[in-house]
Amino acid sequence: MAEPKRQIPRRMDMMQPTPRPLPASPPEQPRTGDRHTSGVLDAIARGERVESRIHEQVANEDPVLGIENFSLFYGPSKALHDVNLRVPRGKVTALIGPSGCGKSTLLRSINRLNDLIDNVRIAGDMKLNGDSIYGPRVDVIELRKRMGMVFQKSNPFPMSIYENVVYPLRIDGVRDRAMLDEVCERSLRGAALWDEVKDRLHASALRLSGGQQQRVCIARAIAAEPEVLLMDEPCSALDPIATGKIEDLIWELKGTYSVVLVTHNMQQAARCSDYTAFFYLGRLIEYGPTETIFTRPLTTETEDYVSGRFG
Amino acid sequence: MRRVADPQQTIRARGEPMLWLCGGALATCLLMVAGLLLFVGWNGGATFWPRPLMAVALRDGSTLLGEVTRDDTYTPSAERLAELPDEWRTAATVAVQSRGGTAHRRLLRTGNTGDHFRWVDDFAVTAETRPELAVVIDRRASVEREAWGKWYGYLDALLLDGEPVATTPRDALARIAKEHPAAMQRNERIESLREHAIGRLADAEEEARLAIRRADLRHGANSPQHGLAQAAFDALRVEQVQARKAIDTELTALRTENERWQLRLRNADGRTEKLHLADVVRIHAPNDLSLAGQLSVYADRWWEFLTAAPRETNQEGGVWPAIFCTVLMTLLMSLLVVPFGVLAALYIREYAKAGILISAVRVAVNNLAGVPSIVFGVFGLGFFCYIIGGSIDSLFYPERLPNPTFGTGALIWASLTLALLTLPVVIVSTEEALAAVPSSMREGSYACGASKWQTIRRIVLPRAMPGLMTGVILAMARGAGEVAPLMLVGAVKLAPRLPFDGDAPFFHPSRSFMHLGFHIYDLGFQSQNSEANKPMVFTTTLLLIGVVLFLNVTAVWLRSRLRRRFVGAQF
Ligand SMILES: Nc1ncnc2c1ncn2[C@@H]1O[C@H](COP(=O)(O)OP(=O)(O)OP(=O)(O)O)[C@@H](O)[C@H]1O
Ligand SMILES: [Mg+2]
Numbered sequence: 001m002a003e004p005k006r007q008i009p010r011r012m013d014m015m016q017p018t019p020r021p022l023p024a025s026p027p028e029q030p031r032t033g034d035r036h037t038s039g040v041l042d043a044i045a046r047g048e049r050v051e052s053r054i055h056e057q058v059a060n061e062d063p064v065l066g067i068e069n070f071s072l073f074y075g076p077s078k079a080l081h082d083v084n085l086r087v088p089r090g091k092v093t094a095l096i097g098p099s100g101c102g103k104s105t106l107l108r109s110i111n112r113l114n115d116l117i118d119n120v121r122i123a124g125d126m127k128l129n130g131d132s133i134y135g136p137r138v139d140v141i142e143l144r145k146r147m148g149m150v151f152q153k154s155n156p157f158p159m160s161i162y163e164n165v166v167y168p169l170r171i172d173g174v175r176d177r178a179m180l181d182e183v184c185e186r187s188l189r190g191a192a193l194w195d196e197v198k199d200r201l202h203a204s205a206l207r208l209s210g211g212q213q214q215r216v217c218i219a220r221a222i223a224a225e226p227e228v229l230l231m232d233e234p235c236s237a238l239d240p241i242a243t244g245k246i247e248d249l250i251w252e253l254k255g256t257y258s259v260v261l262v263t264h265n266m267q268q269a270a271r272c273s274d275y276t277a278f279f280y281l282g283r284l285i286e287y288g289p290t291e292t293i294f295t296r297p298l299t300t301e302t303e304d305y306v307s308g309r310f311g
Numbered sequence: 312m313r314r315v316a317d318p319q320q321t322i323r324a325r326g327e328p329m330l331w332l333c334g335g336a337l338a339t340c341l342l343m344v345a346g347l348l349l350f351v352g353w354n355g356g357a358t359f360w361p362r363p364l365m366a367v368a369l370r371d372g373s374t375l376l377g378e379v380t381r382d383d384t385y386t387p388s389a390e391r392l393a394e395l396p397d398e399w400r401t402a403a404t405v406a407v408q409s410r411g412g413t414a415h416r417r418l419l420r421t422g423n424t425g426d427h428f429r430w431v432d433d434f435a436v437t438a439e440t441r442p443e444l445a446v447v448i449d450r451r452a453s454v455e456r457e458a459w460g461k462w463y464g465y466l467d468a469l470l471l472d473g474e475p476v477a478t479t480p481r482d483a484l485a486r487i488a489k490e491h492p493a494a495m496q497r498n499e500r501i502e503s504l505r506e507h508a509i510g511r512l513a514d515a516e517e518e519a520r521l522a523i524r525r526a527d528l529r530h531g532a533n534s535p536q537h538g539l540a541q542a543a544f545d546a547l548r549v550e551q552v553q554a555r556k557a558i559d560t561e562l563t564a565l566r567t568e569n570e571r572w573q574l575r576l577r578n579a580d581g582r583t584e585k586l587h588l589a590d591v592v593r594i595h596a597p598n599d600l601s602l603a604g605q606l607s608v609y610a611d612r613w614w615e616f617l618t619a620a621p622r623e624t625n626q627e628g629g630v631w632p633a634i635f636c637t638v639l640m641t642l643l644m645s646l647l648v649v650p651f652g653v654l655a656a657l658y659i660r661e662y663a664k665a666g667i668l669i670s671a672v673r674v675a676v677n678n679l680a681g682v683p684s685i686v687f688g689v690f691g692l693g694f695f696c697y698i699i700g701g702s703i704d705s706l707f708y709p710e711r712l713p714n715p716t717f718g719t720g721a722l723i724w725a726s727l728t729l730a731l732l733t734l735p736v737v738i739v740s741t742e743e744a745l746a747a748v749p750s751s752m753r754e755g756s757y758a759c760g761a762s763k764w765q766t767i768r769r770i771v772l773p774r775a776m777p778g779l780m781t782g783v784i785l786a787m788a789r790g791a792g793e794v795a796p797l798m799l800v801g802a803v804k805l806a807p808r809l810p811f812d813g814d815a816p817f818f819h820p821s822r823s824f825m826h827l828g829f830h831i832y833d834l835g836f837q838s839q840n841s842e843a844n845k846p847m848v849f850t851t852t853l854l855l856i857g858v859v860l861f862l863n864v865t866a867v868w869l870r871s872r873l874r875r876r877f878v879g880a881q882f
Contacts, residue, residue, distance in 0.1 A: 111758055113754055113757060116750075116753070116754065118665070144757060144759070145760030147758075148758075148759075149755075151751060151754065155752050156755075157755065157756065158773055158774045159769075159773070167756070167761075167769075168759040170769070171759065171760060171761045171765045172760075224759070224760070
């Protein structure tokens, strides 16, 4: 990963009280006629189909994951509405949007965890490197092995820290001690936890603090070197220092891995991601390069949301 | 507006009454449990304590010697007083009247057979003493003498070949203390010869006889195999004559030696009698014992109770076989029920699709827990003993028929019956434990690419292990205390052999067995001597509680270790 690092603004900056933390475009700036005028909310309220605004830069990227016309129903209620999203290879894609808009649902659909929930129905398909995810002959277990996932709520297993981290290798039947040790150390270092736990790798992971547990889960997700890393608010339980380290990690992973990152933290999305997708009520509203989304979004809803006037 | 608290309201809001209600309910529960334990503990613990002996002279001129077992106050009827001899009716009437029409009486245990419990009215007593050197003897039944159990009286002398070697009671007691262990050893040797040596010969003979039957069944009665088996049998018989002779010689020698030592005794009425030293299990003079002496008698009796085999139709001696078999059966039951219950619960909870069928199964399992246990006993007898056991017999032991081997009550059938009985407990608690595993953990595992079985084995089962153990504990507690079904499927009053012994193949699941619960029932309600057995009933109950407690504490300890390993603090 010799790629030059972008200077990541440290979280310390954030500790200063800033009334409007992001350089959102000032509202008084004249709008181009290209923009929606607040029609999306009304359209949704009327039950009309809402067209996603996709910036054309996205089309130039090589997609690792293609979400095609994907809809999902929890019983009778529709949680995702015809989502079309191409996740570029080797880049970080942030999913933002108000609570309950379906970000986690989309993330869980990518590795088919929603299969575990009764009466979930889907329509449409997704493609991982061209292989269908929801096709009839897909081996779900093989599919999940190609992705790593960090959950919104940390979920370490009831075993030692070490076993937690090497779990993906264990289930593949890896017995080679040296290899396991190496993976464990590399993953824990990546998750910024190594120094804290290197002396008690064989203690129960359930005795760690909430933030440490979350980092164990991150280490577990990257242990098997997945093609796509799905992170559902990985930093919600972490302090600014650990958050900074995780952001460093995400930054480092990029290039080799493709990361889909759900976050409620606009600064984080701005700092870490290359592309940002804004969801609202199960619809993808706008998707484009992070810079553009945060400074010159095409819809007023996105603008309102990223500037914190909406929610 | 300021909110003004209504005093009535705050009491209800703070929930003080609920606190008292909940606390009170708990206290009541604890009180009842503690009461039960204290009652059983007190009654059962006191059985072996050497009580003082009391000699009472009665107005009718007789003398009684024995220990006071109970006392009470009652109202004697007018007829009862009228029946008294004229000489002391007035005195008795006055005594009763001075107590406001009531009388006090004591129950005196004066022996083990015949008229051995006597109510003694206080007004009928002329004198009462505690004779210092009165002895109480625990006797064994012997070939020539049917009487056994407690005997109360005085020791006159110890005789060797009919000649006194110690003539004062104290000397005799001291000498007995010296000679008694040797006599006990001879007794043990006699027992062992009779049970093991002769038993082994009989077994070998039976085996040879069965070999003939087997040859007959397989090859026909005129086959050469029959001839061979017959020849082997005849040779064995010849061999055994020698062996039997040797055993008989040793037995005679031991018995002759035993018969040389005798005790000359005098009972409360002054009649003398003789008793072989070898028939004395224990002799002591309770009124003469120091505290240390009392403690040593107490400990000795407990030791015998816990480690010896029962004697005299189970009413004396120990209950070791019953303890052993109870524990063995409970462990065997757990071993059988846990895999079945856990696998069934795993299927219901993890694999099966929720639906009407699964709900029906769940309801059925829950109802199974409410079926009276005797029903399981009947089922066990009909299905396990007769059908399965009968088939095993006709397939593998045809030569023994019509004597059943597995086709009757047996340890294995009893364990299986109890396993069936406790299955619902295990299934329900396992299911609950599985349901309590957070779905986020399963999802985490699936997200790592684990298969369903890998997730169950590596995440779900370890995490559910403590809850699963709770089910096992409950099942064990239920199984160890169950008696009714056992009476049908193999518990017996007296099992001649343990299901686990030195004879190959060491473990004999087809044998019948003794059980503490059944032992209690048998002692308390099946023997004629129920008054004398009452203390033993309590002691055995205390022991049963102890055994169940021991099993449970072990399981709880195991569970707490597992819990510490698998369930940590969440934050
Ligand atoms: N298992 C489920 N059954 C039924 N409805 C569900 C289920 N899980 C989520 N939903 C619904 O789907 C919608 C989207 O939920 P989702 O968890 O994806 O939101 P989210 O964007 O991740 O929100 P947050 O930012 O708060 O995590 C919500 O309205 C929620 O109520
Ligand atoms: Mg979410």
